[in-house]
Amino acid sequence: MILELRDLQCGYGRRAVLSNVDLTVAAGENLCLLGPNGVGKTTLFRTILGAIPPMGGDVRIDGKSISGQSRRQRARQMAYVPQAHTAPFPFHVMDVVLTGRTAHISLTSAPSHHDEEVALGALERMGVADLADRPYTELSGGERQLVLIARALAQEPRVLIMDEPSSHLDFGNQARLLSLIKSLVHERDLAVLMSSHFPNHAFACASRVGLVKGGRLVAVGAPVDVLTEASLEDIYGVKVRILEGDPETDPFLKVCVARAT
């Protein structure tokens, strides 16, 4: 097990948002969290990343609690992909990806040749090396998201936390991103913890799924076991149908459709 959450309780001040979270994510595994808006997925991620202190419990990487580790140590093991955002200044894409090397660069140094190679390699892996000299602020939402993932890869982490990586992308880019994430997980042996608003995305790329509702992690397991019409109706409060592909031609295809009435 790489990433381990033990009886984690998280929230702001004295108000707990999520409690009793027990979860493990292994190398080469992608765990996708699903749950309604405001249920605490982002709060959980911020706690894991150390942006807010846990109210109880423990976050461990390789069995070692991260609470005693320095930020640099943590950042060398765990990277974060935020939702595509804008920067206050028109940084070149290469400069943005190089910031992913921060944990490897001492306070009084600048990126070395090696750092530049790693950053360029990450851009190449994401298929956007041709954007290296473009201003980040002029990219489309989809391109920015790919650049942010490249930045996280440049950090050379073992654990990757992604907050709704597909939320601002168009239909085609969503599909492309999900398959890219799926192949990255295996290729780099990453432990990925991501969140999504779309159960279909979990079907498409997750090895396991966690359902969050009412301040608890209510179910964790393989997508086919956890994502049922009943469980999705329960957490989202709408009617859900799950359709399966033809067992001969598309044995693994599953999609779900929601109806509000």
Next chain:
Amino acid sequence: MGDGMTERVEADAAKAPARGLGARVRTTAVRLRLTGLILLPILVFLLSLMLGRYHVSLGEMFTLLGAKLGLTHAAVPENVSTVILTVRLPRILAALLIGAGLSLSGAAYQGMFRNPLVSPDILGASAGAGFGAALGIMLSKSVIITQFLALGFGLSAVVVTYMLAGRLRRGDPTLFLVLTGILVGTVFTSLISILKVLADPYDKLPAITFWLMGSLAAINTTDLLILLGPMVVGGAALLLVRWHLNPLSFGEEEARAMGAETGKLRVIIIGACTLLTASAVSVAGIVGWVGLIIPHLARGIVGPDYGKLLPVSAVLGGVYLLLVDDLARLAGPLEMPLGILTALIGAPFFILLMARTRRAWA
């Protein structure tokens, strides 16, 4: 400014089919800009030494330079040597240092606060130093005491801001720094007004008023030495950590997730910027706008990467303030206050910059 050309070169480079070709075009452009940035301050420095009411020829200046370096033994007239060495040289060096220092701290703060409209006085350093100077003028006739009070109150104002922000803080620390900085600045500005009301209207009041307008007219070698220590320490600290302003520009939380030691960095940056700003104000009075516009000008030339932006801001800031100070010395029959000129030139210049780079800020 020449960034029209730069943009075209970069556009051509982007269009070039092979990366290698684009890279070569860019290297030439970079080399040109680098040479310009080294030559520019030297040229403006020599020009400023020659300019003035007392005419000094280029030949006389080089003879003096040679004599001082022990290269020639040619005699230089006494008054040429006095004008150049004790009147113009300290003033020119002070203008270079102060312009560079204010631009460095403006650029660093704009990244740390993730806001292109931030200037070096954001945490109250200028207002505090202004109050210290006004107090010094009221209480004593010594310029040195006035300068030390200015420096001391400038530093204290920022310490108060920093500690208050730390106690009030919920969430994003930089937001609370800005808010408390504005409050502390307002309090010191009001205190300056109280001192003005209390000051002797025939003697002290005009002194305070003129001092606050900013000027380098009275600079001497002692002032320069007072300025040198804090400027070198603050400037060196910022230049050393400059690359880490890149991750910091993406905000506290992201920078931390990438492993940036944001707390330590913030203390270094605030400490360095405060040294630079407070020492500048303590010697030259309040010289606004330099720290706001020069970083933008520099960004237009080399882009926002702090590895290049900070050194270029320092060079451009020094050159800019020296040119404006030359104007202050020479433009009219009376010496113009420097702070008024920087504001008069800075405001329209800023509007121009904003119109040109609007796209990048959206």
